[in-house]
Amino acid sequence: MRGTRRDAEYLEFATVRSGHLYRSACLLTSGDTHFAEDLTQETLGRMYALWGRISRIDNPAAYAQTVLVRTFLSQQRRRSATERPVGELPDGAGPPGGDPELRLTLLEALERLAPKDRAVIVLRYWEDRSIEETADVMNVSSAAVRTRSVRALAKLREQLGGSLPAFASG
Amino acid sequence: MPPFEDELGQALRRTGDSFSTDQQRLADTGLVKGRRTLRRRRAGAITGSVAALALVGVGGAWAGGLLGGTGGGRGDVAAPVPSVERTSGKGSAEGDGRNETGKAEGAGKGDGNRKAETATGTTHPITAAWMTDTFKRLMPRGELTQVEARGTEAKHGFPNSPMVSAIFDDGKGKAAVLLGISRTAPKSQMARELVTCPARAYVRFDACNSEKLSDGSDFMLLQRYVRNTGKAKEWRATLVTPDGLVVDVSEHNAPAEKGKPVSRVDPPLDPHQLKKLTTDGAWRTVTGALPEEKPADDVGIPGEPGVEEMQKDLAALLPKGLKLSDKSGQAGFASLVVNDGKGGSLVEVNAQLGMSDLLGGKTPTEPDGTVVTVSRSGGDKDVPGIVMLTVDTVKPDGRRVVISAFNSDTQHSAPTRKQPALTAEQLKAIALDPTWWK
Numbered sequence: 001m002r003g004t005r006r007d008a009e010y011l012e013f014a015t016v017r018s019g020h021l022y023r024s025a026c027l028l029t030s031g032d033t034h035f036a037e038d039l040t041q042e043t044l045g046r047m048y049a050l051w052g053r054i055s056r057i058d059n060p061a062a063y064a065q066t067v068l069v070r071t072f073l074s075q076q077r078r079r080s081a082t083e084r085p086v087g088e089l090p091d092g093a094g095p096p097g098g099d100p101e102l103r104l105t106l107l108e109a110l111e112r113l114a115p116k117d118r119a120v121i122v123l124r125y126w127e128d129r130s131i132e133e134t135a136d137v138m139n140v141s142s143a144a145v146r147t148r149s150v151r152a153l154a155k156l157r158e159q160l161g162g163s164l165p166a167f168a169s170g
Numbered sequence: 171m172p173p174f175e176d177e178l179g180q181a182l183r184r185t186g187d188s189f190s191t192d193q194q195r196l197a198d199t200g201l202v203k204g205r206r207t208l209r210r211r212r213a214g215a216i217t218g219s220v221a222a223l224a225l226v227g228v229g230g231a232w233a234g235g236l237l238g239g240t241g242g243g244r245g246d247v248a249a250p251v252p253s254v255e256r257t258s259g260k261g262s263a264e265g266d267g268r269n270e271t272g273k274a275e276g277a278g279k280g281d282g283n284r285k286a287e288t289a290t291g292t293t294h295p296i297t298a299a300w301m302t303d304t305f306k307r308l309m310p311r312g313e314l315t316q317v318e319a320r321g322t323e324a325k326h327g328f329p330n331s332p333m334v335s336a337i338f339d340d341g342k343g344k345a346a347v348l349l350g351i352s353r354t355a356p357k358s359q360m361a362r363e364l365v366t367c368p369a370r371a372y373v374r375f376d377a378c379n380s381e382k383l384s385d386g387s388d389f390m391l392l393q394r395y396v397r398n399t400g401k402a403k404e405w406r407a408t409l410v411t412p413d414g415l416v417v418d419v420s421e422h423n424a425p426a427e428k429g430k431p432v433s434r435v436d437p438p439l440d441p442h443q444l445k446k447l448t449t450d451g452a453w454r455t456v457t458g459a460l461p462e463e464k465p466a467d468d469v470g471i472p473g474e475p476g477v478e479e480m481q482k483d484l485a486a487l488l489p490k491g492l493k494l495s496d497k498s499g500q501a502g503f504a505s506l507v508v509n510d511g512k513g514g515s516l517v518e519v520n521a522q523l524g525m526s527d528l529l530g531g532k533t534p535t536e537p538d539g540t541v542v543t544v545s546r547s548g549g550d551k552d553v554p555g556i557v558m559l560t561v562d563t564v565k566p567d568g569r570r571v572v573i574s575a576f577n578s579d580t581q582h583s584a585p586t587r588k589q590p591a592l593t594a595e596q597l598k599a600i601a602l603d604p605t606w607w608k
Binding site: 007010011014015016018019021022023024026027033036037040041042043044045046047048049051103106107112121122125126128130131132135139140141142143144146147150151153154155156157158159160161164 | 174175177178179181182183184185186187188189190191193194196197198199200201202203204205206207208331333335348350351352354360363364368373406408416418420427498502503518520522547560572574581
């Protein structure tokens with residue numbers, strides 16, 4: 001793709017970051033890989049559009065994650081829950097030693113959370129963000145993050161029961 | 171971190187890492203989309219700016235939204251607030267970006283801050299400096315270091331909720347203190363949950379008090395434990411005013427929310443000081459500077475019963491003679507602690523739709539085709555001696571009711587009795603009752 005130095009710098013960033021963004025998107029969408037691709041492309045498009053100001057952004061990688069989550073939350077409002085396939089497994093085989101059944105169970109459990117609760121879980125336990133960082137990304141109060149976190153964990157416990165240990169070590 | 175959360179983290183990482191894609195293709199597509207966005211933005215810059223000026227001039231809308239200041243992150247023009255002054259947001263074609271759906275997304279180069287009404291009707295900007303000054307003025311005597319704050323200034327294109335955080339030391343050890351301000355929809359589920367004490371079944375705490383203040387605000391003060399050490403504490407006060415302003419203050423007995431060992435027995439502000447800081451009138455003046463929230467969109471999955479309905483139904487279906495306490499839940503999920511005189515027993519029930527794929531060719535156990543599975547486990551908190559008895563029922567059309575009873579009143583504490591207060595037969599009768607889907 002022909003382009004300027006700006007394009008080249010952007011492409012280097014986007015190529016490196018797109019994998020992680022896509023994987024985050026897959027968890028946010030509870031395994032809807034098509035929606036996840038759309039979200040990742042939308043996020044990268046927004047990053048390109050602001051690339052002229054990128055030097056003023058402290059941590060472009062973290063910022064891209066923020067854009068992804070906020071894009072997800074704004075798009076989610078426009079999508080009906082019934083449009084999305086429930087826990088659709090990604091194409092291809094799972095990780096070595098992985099258990100597709102348990103993976104499906106996790107994605108289904110995520111699917112049954114409210115989108116904002118799911119975003120809290122993904123940010124806290126996949127991105128390993130603190131409560132305050134999570135609140136910052138989602139532009140909500142840390143109290144709201146705590147509330148969502150407690151109830152999402154309760155719901156996940158209820159649905160996953162004792163299946164996680166086997167999954168985590170599998 | 172408790173075992174379940176550890177396991178969840180590992181499971182998420184394994185699952186997330188299993189998704190792979192063509193990274194180069196995604197990057198290229200992002201570039202194409204980004205270029206298209208810029209082209210449209212440039213083409214629309216002139217007309218967009220004129221429209222924005224007209225809105226500000228006529229309605230007194232928050233400055234910044236469309237002119238590249240602080241607002242507009244959600245793509246909506248801020249509602250007119252007559253008493254709010256205009257500030258000097260500087261427009262920028264690139265900065266006030268609109269994407270192809272017309273949704274404003276960028277902050278641009280504006281320096282306008284939203285302003286709040288003071289008690290006297292004048293206005294002041296909600297800047298990081300104002301947050302810091304107000305916080306410092308209201309904190310008790312002691313040393314404040316590493317003070318970080320933000321106002322409503324947009325950072326990287328998104329409007330912010332004001333906050334201030336600091337390390338506070340009253341001479342007895344450094345402690346992290348955090349104050350955040352936001353808005354929620356008045357009378358919404360979220361507004362209620364923010365000031366509702368959690369159930370002991372899920373959160374370990376020493377004390378929690380929720381009260382109605384004389385001005386109609388709701389206030390909650392929670393003294394809880396964090397992590398699994400039994401030593402790390404978080405004391406948290408939350409105020410929700412009748413118009414939805416949320417002031418939330420948390421303090422720890424460690425210099426950080428996580429990753430630092432405890433530095434003192436208790437957090438530094440006692441409950442009285444914490445309440446005074448949280449409910450101070452200064453924070454109320456921020457209300458006008460924050461966008462109003464619409465009612466929450468997460469009350470649950472349509473068709474699944476609401477929490478109050480489920481708690482009521484569960485209580486009605488339980489065997490007679492049990493004492494009930496510690497209600498909790500959310501849409502599609504309810505829990506109660508029951509006591510038959512032999513000790514508290516946590517009972518949880520979950521009603522879900524669209525779960526027919528769990529049937530997976532299993533032979534129906536009931537005449538109507540329902541599959542009932544009974545299981546017994548040690549719970550998921552690794553607490554020795556815990557018995558978790560579960561009856562899982564899935565109807566052919568995917569309606570599922572899962573009910574569990576524990577031999578403890580919480581999932582994270584030692585058993586209070588040998589067996590759960592309900593038998594598998596009793597749990598099954600409750601799960602299969604048509605009440606859940608009335």
